Amino acid sequence: MEDDDLAQIRKARLEQLKTSSGGGSGGGGGVSGGGQDDQRQANEADQRQSILNQILEPEAADRLGRIRLVKESRAAEVEDRLIMLARSGQLRQKVTEDQLKELLGAVAEKKEEEKIVVSRRKGAWDDDDDDDLFDL
Numbered sequence: 001m002e003d004d005d006l007a008q009i010r011k012a013r014l015e016q017l018k019t020s021s022g023g024g025s026g027g028g029g030g031v032s033g034g035g036q037d038d039q040r041q042a043n044e045a046d047q048r049q050s051i052l053n054q055i056l057e058p059e060a061a062d063r064l065g066r067i068r069l070v071k072e073s074r075a076a077e078v079e080d081r082l083i084m085l086a087r088s089g090q091l092r093q094k095v096t097e098d099q100l101k102e103l104l105g106a107v108a109e110k111k112e113e114e115k116i117v118v119s120r121r122k123g124a125w126d127d128d129d130d131d132d133l134f135d136l
Contacts, residue, residue: 003058051086
């Protein structure tokens with residue numbers, strides 16, 4: 001029941017994306033080429049979704065859907081890895097939510113986050129230096 005609802009929501013969203021991207025294109029030549037491209041992308045998305053429905057338990061699919069809402073790139077990485085594992089025959093049974101969590105942890109560890117390094121100069125003015133101005 002939930003899988004059907006999720007599939008309907010995804011199809012509706014895909015249609016919405018198709019109409020919004022098609023409205024911005026130019027003349028007649030671009031529309032026909034874009035239509036074929038949209039059709040190909042829709043077929044690929046349907047294929048991916050059918051594979052994921054076959055290899056994920058409902059709880060895991062639900063979690064992956066929530067992850068997609070927050071961080072689509074992370075969800076796409078996990079989906080790609082799951083599909084690769086399924087195609088290579090390494091999955092013996094459906095992926096549970098706990099197994100999905102482990103896979104998410106592995107993807108998070110693999111992905112190196114950007115770090116911002118703040119270097120402060122020595123000898124620069126700070127709040128304590130303001131007191132020195134008024135002691136003159």
